[in-house]
Amino acid sequence: MKFHILNRCLTFLTLLTVAFTASADVTLPPVLGSGMVLQRDLPVPVWGWADAGEKVSVTFAGQTKTTKAGDDGKWMVKLDPLKANSKANSLIVTGNNKISLDNVLVGEVWICSGQSNMEWALRSSMNAKEEVAAADHPQIRLFDVPGHTTSPLPKEKGAGSWQVCNPKSATGFSAVGYFFGRRLQKDLGVPVGLVGSNWGGTRIEPWTTLAGFQSVPELSKIADQVKNYKADTKVGGGSPSAIYNSMVHPLAPFAMRGGIWYQGESNGSEGVTYYHKKHALVNGWRKVFQNKDFAFYWVQLANFQKENENPAGGDGWAKIREAQTKALDIPHTGMAVAIDLADAHNPNDIHPRNKQDVGGRLAQWALHQTYGKKDLVPTGPLYKSHKIKGNAIHLSFNHVGKGLMVGKKTKLEPTAEVKGGKLEHFAIAGEDKKWFWAEATIDGETVVVKSSDVSKPVAVRYGYTMTPAKANLYNKEGIPASPFRTDGW
Secondary structure (H helix, E strand, C coil), X not given: CHHHHHHHHHHHHHHHXXXXXXXXXCECCCCCCCCCEEECCCCEEEEEECCCCCEEEXXXXXXXXXXXXXXXXXXXXXXXXXXXXXXXXXXXXXXXXXXXXXXXXXXXXXXXXXXXXXXXXXXXCCCHHHHHHCCCEEEEEEEECCCCCCXXXXXXXXXXXXXXXXXXXXXXCEHHHHHHHHHHHHHHCCCEEEEEEECCCCCCHHHCCHHHHHCCHHHHXXXXXXXXXXXXXXXXXXXXXXXXXXXXXXXXXXXXXXXXXXXXXHHCCCCHHHHHHHHHHHXXXXXXXXXXXXXXXXXXXXXXXXXXXXXXXXCCCHHHHHXXXXXXXXXXXXXXXXXXXXXXXXXXXXXXXXXXXXXHXXXXXXXXXXXXXXXXXXXXXXXXXXXXXXXXXXXXXXXXXXXXXXXXXXXXXXXXXXXXXXXXXXXXXXXXXXXXXXXXXXXXXXXXXXXXXXXXXXXXXXXXXXXXXXXXXXXXXXXXXXXXXXXXX
16 A cells, blocks of 8 residues: 555656646747847847747737747747846846846947957957946946857857956957947947957957858868867867857847957968958858848058068968958958057067057948948058059059058047158069069049159059058048059969
């Protein structure tokens, strides 16, 4: 009798346990959390996990969307495009349980990614003490992906939390990201959400998706390598797709306007291959974030190390800067030139402290191109074409703005025009491919380049070297011209 009673009790407890475990709570990824900013004017995915077949509803800003979890427990709804809203609201998710995400704003959301110059914290930037103390912006929200992690396969669940931007939360956040977001918030007057995902010393390949590699035929070997990854494949910080899988994929498909990117130093010996990899990176991120118009703005590498006095240049980062410029053929992209921002007194420091101008120049692109502020010139002069006239080569540029000038940039001060100044770092060559430093003068919206050593010139190079410290061609908006060459030698 006692045995039967005991058996019945055990059976009851077993059934109770099964019933309890069959009603798992609805859960959300960390990027969907209190204090977040949702992207305006785009469909907004909200997703998570629940019991298979469980009914889940999401309510926000007068909308309610309902769905059922699939057999794998995953569910997703998409809110209709939202208008910007600076007032805090709650987003409610209801299933077997109820989740209330509070203090939610609607505005513009950007991911800030790359290696150490993007990871570089606000507390280490120029004028850090003053900048941190002033970083009190309740309309800016920060989400920092913690740690440096990798995975051979895309991870669904990540880590992190949203924080209101204040001196405490901003001090360790990306300085470039912060200055970019601060400018956007000021000029647009809407909330801004910034998602930081960075890892110093990393190459571009670990940040790129399998689909991105597959989209570029020149990278098929890398695509095959990633395609063969298994759950137990050992990967590290240099393995293709491994950082993306762990530090970006868990964020997707969180709705974002675009991304800013500061990386390339670890791929510094490359040229055209980096161009292909940049295409793969952008293609892949646009697919995973479900936004074909996902804006993407990057930083051209700054000066680094001792200046090369050889007029031919071509050393160090010359070719990767060229590849970064060439990648502007990708729609909805832009490049912030930074060759004038390195510390002249510390040329061997790969981390320029002036992140204010870097973030500001990235924002200039976004404001002009993404947000339609056409009165703003997005960048400095970019080489367009040239004509050979006698013993001189006449260069034409895009983004001349109010005109060309000889400029001088000093720390955080606005670029100053050097009246009567001499253009530097132009080199010229004839058919013999021998390079000489050249005399360069501004003639309206063109630059005329010549040398007494070259009677029949065929090609020009400008700043085409690791450290073009003397390069001083600007537009009158105070933004430097990008290095370039007209030859393909």
